[in-house]
Amino acid sequence: MDESLDAPVQRTLDDLLELVSFTDLKSRLEVVRRFPAHYEDEHDEMLAEVVRQIRPYLRNVIGVTIGKGGQGKTTLSANMAGMLAAEQEKLAEQGKKALPILHLELDLQGDGLSHDFGLARSKFNDRGAALASAVTNDGPLHVIKTDRQFLHVVPAGANNARITDALGALVATHGRAAHLLLALLLAQISHLYRWIVIDFSPGDRSLQQLGLAAATHLTAPLMDSDNASVSGLANLAVLAKSTRKTNPELGVAAMCFLGFRKVQGKPTSDLTIVWQKLGRALQQYNVSPDVILEDYVREGRVLAKEARNSGMLAHEFARAAAGQWIDPRTGEVAERPRDENGRLIDAKRAIELANDHAAMARAVITRVRARNQQLKEATA
Numbered sequence: 001m002d003e004s005l006d007a008p009v010q011r012t013l014d015d016l017l018e019l020v021s022f023t024d025l026k027s028r029l030e031v032v033r034r035f036p037a038h039y040e041d042e043h044d045e046m047l048a049e050v051v052r053q054i055r056p057y058l059r060n061v062i063g064v065t066i067g068k069g070g071q072g073k074t075t076l077s078a079n080m081a082g083m084l085a086a087e088q089e090k091l092a093e094q095g096k097k098a099l100p101i102l103h104l105e106l107d108l109q110g111d112g113l114s115h116d117f118g119l120a121r122s123k124f125n126d127r128g129a130a131l132a133s134a135v136t137n138d139g140p141l142h143v144i145k146t147d148r149q150f151l152h153v154v155p156a157g158a159n160n161a162r163i164t165d166a167l168g169a170l171v172a173t174h175g176r177a178a179h180l181l182l183a184l185l186l187a188q189i190s191h192l193y194r195w196i197v198i199d200f201s202p203g204d205r206s207l208q209q210l211g212l213a214a215a216t217h218l219t220a221p222l223m224d225s226d227n228a229s230v231s232g233l234a235n236l237a238v239l240a241k242s243t244r245k246t247n248p249e250l251g252v253a254a255m256c257f258l259g260f261r262k263v264q265g266k267p268t269s270d271l272t273i274v275w276q277k278l279g280r281a282l283q284q285y286n287v288s289p290d291v292i293l294e295d296y297v298r299e300g301r302v303l304a305k306e307a308r309n310s311g312m313l314a315h316e317f318a319r320a321a322a323g324q325w326i327d328p329r330t331g332e333v334a335e336r337p338r339d340e341n342g343r344l345i346d347a348k349r350a351i352e353l354a355n356d357h358a359a360m361a362r363a364v365i366t367r368v369r370a371r372n373q374q375l376k377e378a379t380a
Contacts, residue, residue, distance in 0.1 A: 028184040029136075029138050047246075051246060060194065064197060065218060076360075085101040103151065106208075106211050117146060118310075127156070131160065132162035198215055216250060217250075217254075219364050253371055255278065257297070314357045315357065
């Protein structure tokens with residue numbers, strides 16, 4: 001008997017992925033080109049009508065952004081998308097209706113999320129080339145169906161710089177209507193997804209405006225307790241108000257905290273003091289402190305780093321640390337992960353971190369659903 005028949009089939013990551021192309025989308029540029037460069041006063045009603053038509057299709061779009069860099073945006077958006085996808089998988093197992101989650105990144109780097117999703121070396125990772133074409137040149141949108149059944153990803157990277165260049169020319173010719181290009185794109189496919197998570201940085205103004213015009217609910221993380229970080233987070237409320245003509249429904253759904261200690265499951269004074277500072281800053285902008293989540297992710301930078309290096313999200317890494325992760329490439333139980341010193345990852349800590357991410361994702365979605373109900377009632 002050939003012993004090779006009993007050996008697990010070793011597949012590459014790309015064997016588990018599928019590239020799906022949306023090729024029959026209506027032209028976004030055709031809509032934008034109706035507007036002259038200096039339409040702000042004369043054509044406000046025309047812009048408002050376009051916005052009115054697309055907004056109901058974008059209420060499942062969550063934007064994850066930050067006031068300044070290094071605050072956990074990538075970690076938050078990747079794990080939130082992964083947790084939401086895992087919830088949809090559970091619904092499917094129960095025989096209930098389930099739809100995939102789409103994660104889309106607007107960033108000139110994109111390396112972090114490629115590693116988080118384990119797609120850094122995939123042949124399907126075009127570093128944002130197709131996204132740039134889809135947004136600014138009516139090209140098809142390419143989506144990677146990952147090895148996680150209900151998680152789809154649009155990769156980003158250096159090619160997103162093409163969006164910045166093209167959008168600058170379009171804004172010069174057609175005004176702020178060009179900021180609707182991503183919104184017009186997502187409005188056509190949003191019915192295929194339960195939630196769409198957009199990760200975008202405030203570092204590039206053009207990409208930021210695209211994200212702000214497309215999202216309905218903003219979520220923002222904070223990892224530092226300094227005043228600059230707190231002020232940057234509070235300024236998001238002002239940012240949301242500055243986009244009223246292209247997105248009157250945009251609002252802050254939740255502000256989240258990552259990397260703060262927990263003692264017996266409770267926050268320490270380090271976090272409670274930051275909560276108070278942020279609450280006061282929000283009140284200065286007439287924003288309710290209720291947007292601050294009580295659920296937060298405890299300190300776990302080392303675990304987060306090891307999970308990223310392994311191409312796993314928090315809940316996957318926790319299962320791997322507990323010896324319960326099935327490697328999708330072999331169908332076998334994967335070896336427990338080790339840190340850079342060769343020591344086994346502490347399963348208890350990894351599970352606690354994953355539970356924190358799950359609780360925070362549920363809290364965000366609770367706020368998003370509440371906002372959606374308010375928007376529905378306001379437009380009834």
